[in-house]
Amino acid sequence: MSRRVPLSNIQNHAQSYQLNAAIPAKRPAKSSRDALGPPPAKKAHLDDAFHGPDQKENRHGTPSKLRLVPKTPSRHDGVNSRRDVPPSRIARSKAGAVAAAAAPARRLNEKFDSRIKDRKAAAASSQRTTSTIVIKDKHLQQAVAENNEAIRQWQRHYRRVFPTLTFYFDDSMSEDKRALLRIQLRDLDSTVVDKFSTGKVTHIITARDDIPPELPKDHITAGNGTINPKLLGVGVKLDHRDSALAKLNVYDDHKDILVLARLAKMKIWTTEKIERMISTLHERIDDDIMPSPEKLLPSKLKQLDRTAYRKATDEMRLQDEGLERLLREDKYRFSQSSSKEMYTFKGPYIMVGDASGRYKPFIIREFQTFRQPEDGDWPQFRSNREGRCPFVLDPDTKRSYMREEAEKEAADAKAKLKEKEAARLKAKTSMEPPPRQQSLKAKTSFLKEEPTRSLLERKPLSSIENKVDRDMATAAAATAIKKTEVRLDKLREVQRARQNHLVVAGYEPVASGLNATGPTSAVVSQAISSNTAVAGPKAGTSRDVQRLNRRVFEKTTGGIRQTDTTAALKAVDEEVTVEVKVERKSLKRSRSQTVAKEVKKVPQAGYCENCRDKYDDFEDHIVSKRHMRFASNDDNFTELDALLSTLTRPCK
Amino acid sequence: MPYNGAEVQQLDVSVSDDYIEVIDDINVKGRHGGRRNAQDSASDSDHKSQSDQDGSDCNHNDSTYLSDDQYSEESDGVEDICPEVQEEIDQFMKSFHKLDFHYKIVGKTGEGTFSSVYKAIDLRYDRYINDWDLDERTSEFHSPRSKRQRLHHSKEKRVKYVAIKKIYVTSSPQRIHNELELLKDLSGSKNVVSLITAFRHLDQVIAIMPYFRHVDFRDYFRKLEIPDIQLYMRSLFTALKFVHAKGILHRDIKPTNFLYDCSKGRGVLVDFGLAERESDDGTCSCINSANGFRKESKQNSSALGGYPKNDQRPSKRANRAGTRGFRAPEVLFKCNAQTTKIDVWSAGVILLTFLSKRFPFFNSPDDIDAVIEMATVFGRVRMRVCAALHGATFETAIPTITEKGHSLGRIVEWATARNKDNPLTSQEKAALEFLEATLELDHRKRLSASQALQQPFLTQIDPDVSDDEVETI
Numbered sequence A: 001m002s003r004r005v006p007l008s009n010i011q012n013h014a015q016s017y018q019l020n021a022a023i024p025a026k027r028p029a030k031s032s033r034d035a036l037g038p039p040p041a042k043k044a045h046l047d048d049a050f051h052g053p054d055q056k057e058n059r060h061g062t063p064s065k066l067r068l069v070p071k072t073p074s075r076h077d078g079v080n081s082r083r084d085v086p087p088s089r090i091a092r093s094k095a096g097a098v099a100a101a102a103a104p105a106r107r108l109n110e111k112f113d114s115r116i117k118d119r120k121a122a123a124a125s126s127q128r129t130t131s132t133i134v135i136k137d138k139h140l141q142q143a144v145a146e147n148n149e150a151i152r153q154w155q156r157h158y159r160r161v162f163p164t165l166t167f168y169f170d171d172s173m174s175e176d177k178r179a180l181l182r183i184q185l186r187d188l189d190s191t192v193v194d195k196f197s198t199g200k201v202t203h204i205i206t207a208r209d210d211i212p213p214e215l216p217k218d219h220i221t222a223g224n225g226t227i228n229p230k231l232l233g234v235g236v237k238l239d240h241r242d243s244a245l246a247k248l249n250v251y252d253d254h255k256d257i258l259v260l261a262r263l264a265k266m267k268i269w270t271t272e273k274i275e276r277m278i279s280t281l282h283e284r285i286d287d288d289i290m291p292s293p294e295k296l297l298p299s300k301l302k303q304l305d306r307t308a309y310r311k312a313t314d315e316m317r318l319q320d321e322g323l324e325r326l327l328r329e330d331k332y333r334f335s336q337s338s339s340k341e342m343y344t345f346k347g348p349y350i351m352v353g354d355a356s357g358r359y360k361p362f363i364i365r366e367f368q369t370f371r372q373p374e375d376g377d378w379p380q381f382r383s384n385r386e387g388r389c390p391f392v393l394d395p396d397t398k399r400s401y402m403r404e405e406a407e408k409e410a411a412d413a414k415a416k417l418k419e420k421e422a423a424r425l426k427a428k429t430s431m432e433p434p435p436r437q438q439s440l441k442a443k444t445s446f447l448k449e450e451p452t453r454s455l456l457e458r459k460p461l462s463s464i465e466n467k468v469d470r471d472m473a474t475a476a477a478a479t480a481i482k483k484t485e486v487r488l489d490k491l492r493e494v495q496r497a498r499q500n501h502l503v504v505a506g507y508e509p510v511a512s513g514l515n516a517t518g519p520t521s522a523v524v525s526q527a528i529s530s531n532t533a534v535a536g537p538k539a540g541t542s543r544d545v546q547r548l549n550r551r552v553f554e555k556t557t558g559g560i561r562q563t564d565t566t567a568a569l570k571a572v573d574e575e576v577t578v579e580v581k582v583e584r585k586s587l588k589r590s591r592s593q594t595v596a597k598e599v600k601k602v603p604q605a606g607y608c609e610n611c612r613d614k615y616d617d618f619e620d621h622i623v624s625k626r627h628m629r630f631a632s633n634d635d636n637f638t639e640l641d642a643l644l645s646t647l648t649r650p651c652k
Numbered sequence B: 001m002p003y004n005g006a007e008v009q010q011l012d013v014s015v016s017d018d019y020i021e022v023i024d025d026i027n028v029k030g031r032h033g034g035r036r037n038a039q040d041s042a043s044d045s046d047h048k049s050q051s052d053q054d055g056s057d058c059n060h061n062d063s064t065y066l067s068d069d070q071y072s073e074e075s076d077g078v079e080d081i082c083p084e085v086q087e088e089i090d091q092f093m094k095s096f097h098k099l100d101f102h103y104k105i106v107g108k109t110g111e112g113t114f115s116s117v118y119k120a121i122d123l124r125y126d127r128y129i130n131d132w133d134l135d136e137r138t139s140e141f142h143s144p145r146s147k148r149q150r151l152h153h154s155k156e157k158r159v160k161y162v163a164i165k166k167i168y169v170t171s172s173p174q175r176i177h178n179e180l181e182l183l184k185d186l187s188g189s190k191n192v193v194s195l196i197t198a199f200r201h202l203d204q205v206i207a208i209m210p211y212f213r214h215v216d217f218r219d220y221f222r223k224l225e226i227p228d229i230q231l232y233m234r235s236l237f238t239a240l241k242f243v244h245a246k247g248i249l250h251r252d253i254k255p256t257n258f259l260y261d262c263s264k265g266r267g268v269l270v271d272f273g274l275a276e277r278e279s280d281d282g283t284c285s286c287i288n289s290a291n292g293f294r295k296e297s298k299q300n301s302s303a304l305g306g307y308p309k310n311d312q313r314p315s316k317r318a319n320r321a322g323t324r325g326f327r328a329p330e331v332l333f334k335c336n337a338q339t340t341k342i343d344v345w346s347a348g349v350i351l352l353t354f355l356s357k358r359f360p361f362f363n364s365p366d367d368i369d370a371v372i373e374m375a376t377v378f379g380r381v382r383m384r385v386c387a388a389l390h391g392a393t394f395e396t397a398i399p400t401i402t403e404k405g406h407s408l409g410r411i412v413e414w415a416t417a418r419n420k421d422n423p424l425t426s427q428e429k430a431a432l433e434f435l436e437a438t439l440e441l442d443h444r445k446r447l448s449a450s451q452a453l454q455q456p457f458l459t460q461i462d463p464d465v466s467d468d469e470v471e472t473i
Helices: A002-009 A013-022 A043-048 A056-060 A072-078 A089-099 A103-125 A137-164 A176-185 A235-250 A257-263 A273-280 A291-304 A314-319 A322-335 A394-402 A411-427 A436-449 A460-474 A480-511 A544-558 A562-571 A576-592 A618-622 A625-631 A634-645 B005-010 B071-080 B081-097 B134-141 B147-158 B172-185 B224-244 B339-356 B367-389 B408-415 B428-438 B449-454
Strands: A165-170 A192-193 A202-208 A268-271 A342-344 A350-352 A364-366 A604-609 A614-615 B103-111 B117-121 B161-167 B197-201 B204-211 B258-261 B267-268 B305-307 B392-394
Touching: A072 B081, A089 A411, A137 A273, A165 A176, A176 A192, A176 B367, A202 A257, A257 B081, A268 A273, A350 B367, A480 B161, A604 A618, A614 A618, A618 A625, A618 B408, A634 B172, A634 B197, B081 B103, B103 B161, B172 B204, B224 B258, B224 B267, B224 B339, B224 B428, B224 B449, B339 B408, B339 B428, B339 B449, B367 B392, B408 B428, B428 B449
Parallel strands: A165 A192, A165 A202, A202 A268
Antiparallel strands: A342 B305, A350 A364, A350 B392, A604 A614, B103 B117, B117 B161, B161 B204, B197 B204, B258 B267
8 A cells, every 4th residue: 555655645646546436447348449549458457347446456557757637627528529639648547547447557557658758748737827736846846756756666566566477478479579578577587488378377468459340440530429538548548448348248259368368367468568567667767857848848839730639728738748659659550550551671671679669660771682692782791802891892803903994984984894794793603703804895895885974883882871971961860760761762773883883893803813712602702892992001991092982972962172182192092093083083074063173161061069050161150150159158168167177287 | 387278268369260260171060960969860980089090181191100209300290291281280279379389280190070189299398297198107117129219218308299189169068078077087097098188268179188109000900919919908908997997988999099009019098079977877678687588589580571651659769979880789779778888899899800800890881781790790699689688679681691690700710711721729719709708799798898807818918928018007
């Protein structure tokens, strides 16, 4: 009982509680949320009905960090009377509370979802003047502290409880998720069994949705009558359960493990729920973290305005930080269930995501399929000269070609050569080079055919990098997934160039007699252009050249560094100089002389942390009024100056 | 006259249009939009360092030339500076009026995303207490090996060099404060750069640090014998131990930030621009997980094989500051409870570079490629387990990523073209053992810096080579 005390100190606790108690345990199964709804997280509670405030059911709830619901439930119901109004955090929890007779547990469970957001919501609600509750700061602080204490107690409690639980994962879960959860649960000293046995298992974890097929999909338009609490807020979740129950009743399929579990009075938890539980158990609770409502609200409001739910009352908007998240979740689930919204990989891919499902995957990349994996342009071991990066194709011999060719046209010839070599390589399974003379001949002939082929194609890696960089420059806060999308979009075009190059490069080392094959014969000898290297004393001098390349390419983004490049050219050996010159020439050509030759100061774009602004030209920016205002205001440097004053150089 | 921050602030610097003519070399532009404080974006400090190789295009007047001893050579050095850089230096000196009173810049040794570093003569060296001058303090311990070195010592009395780090004015005072404060806290180790002084004028902050003679990593990384590598690594881990003991993560361990003088067998860790204090408020699942990782379940997992197109979920965020190719797996998996072990990983990558004689070993143009490269080495199973440790899922269908990956020994063999006639030496095998313990995907099992220093690989160094002892201060 003691662990609940702090909760009841929170405003509205009692209120919610009473509300909860007033509501019948079971509601008629009705309009399913279809795919829109979250999984039936709380089915177990429903079945078990009301056990009183301090029954074991409570254990399965999680305390919210702060619960500040308005005291006027009826009003809220009215507010939410539109069925398509998304459940706000408040409405949701309230309705949930209303819906579930297992009152405290119910409510706690609902809060569980919003646990993190609630603090923000609480902060937000403290500002509301329309609310019937006006909470003073210190109250809020106190409430937060108490609430945090409640969470800590909850954590302590569950750390004791988990070792007594036995989990079983049903088939609907992915292997990865099972493995992860198994690890996490074992870390909590719980038992995880691979075999389902009714006597032993206490909890079943499922990823299923349990949506009965006969229910209308478009439940949003299904009703327009008066408010039914369960359609709001918690209804989002409950409906699920309802429908699942309905399913149970209608199709009492005893082969269904969940049905069996139900009969055996086991708890059925969704993966989301168990993940939330685990993450909450591991969460650190700090009393002093209090997001300021000022920071949260404007953006929140803005986002809400954009949604179709703008008609929701201000009250809801202000209060409900979780709304946005909920919408997101729903959207996500919807998109997940709809194959149209799911992108399916067609080629080799890599994806790293968040196991908890709270975040979107942060590493996604797909590559083209090649019959020979070594033709693929993803990073893989490449056989190349000692000293070189093992993941980068060796460009050595390209230069020896260059040397022998008329330097100015060499690059142009390559493009065509690549294609031919590509064809040849595909035909041949071996990596045997053609006679050298032949290739030279080929080159010179292509030279005439396609003299204007852009050299950009020879630098596929750089260009990818460059593109990505540019994207990032324009959107500083670009997320990983966005980047990936950009990349995927560009992949096709770039890949072609890249692959062409790979093939030709793969050919070249052989031709030059530098066929450095190590013991791992499986590794194919290939070279890559971005690493155009110098046969100098230094290994990996290619970085110089890489840098050069980058700068050259930076020109296309506005960063012209004519003099830099010239200077740097001196630093690298002649062959490279030749190559780079050719490249520059070609670049100039391709950019139709937008580069003035003697441009000295080139605008350097960037981001100023002090002005919190992007600038196009560093030098302009740092003398701009705005920046100078910052620079000349010593108040901005108080802390730094204090430190600097301790750093004076001691005199003898 | 003391030359301190307060004084400099009072200097009469006319703020005109040419106030701090920052030459167009400045790379603030940044490959990542310049937003380096954002946790997710930027902070890719590929090109920031105090050392030469990432430096200006005019760095052919390399420290290896300049670090020679004689004053007269300095003028040569100045002449070597290309006009553009000279102009930049002139402007820079002008912006701090009395700077040239104290320092004479003789060259530019580095240019990064966030700062430029110049080599300068400390004109007023003799007026100050120079605790930072390790050469001075330890010169008697040096066993002069060559005439040239002796010459160096004798001349050094006259000419003292410092490195002047000009932090770009677009850096926030907080960021600068962080770096300087960490540097201040980190004084006292022979293997970690110290801060002589720092001052600001308006938004321009300058840090003066000792100058270290060093050799370009690419000049020697293939030449080092195992005992040399041991010395290098011991020096590096000594630095790391010191830094980590203060609860600080360097975050950017890489050869260019570890200025190593092969002749002395001493290295100095520099550039704490990305460093941060270890924090314990991360919430990654790796914190509470016990050690008992079971064997990963079979790989035939029901992988998603796709992703939602319009994913509205937020992005997972974690500090990823560091350099490509040197990021630890937990950084790539967006662990938000990163520890000092990330530096150990990076050090392990350096060792791998030595042993495989490949630099860089990981190319990793971006984090995605980095994960692929890492997976190519370690295999799917281990990557999945590691991902799970940090609450991430890992799935791939890239054919060249195998289930089990390759052993590091195999990779080194392959990279150095070994065969039956030319097998790995026992020394190399010992090194590989150490390497395995530093390139451990699970940071909890990875050696700490102080543990690393206990390993035979770092304690049993062939005495012939280790006469220049690396001291732990």
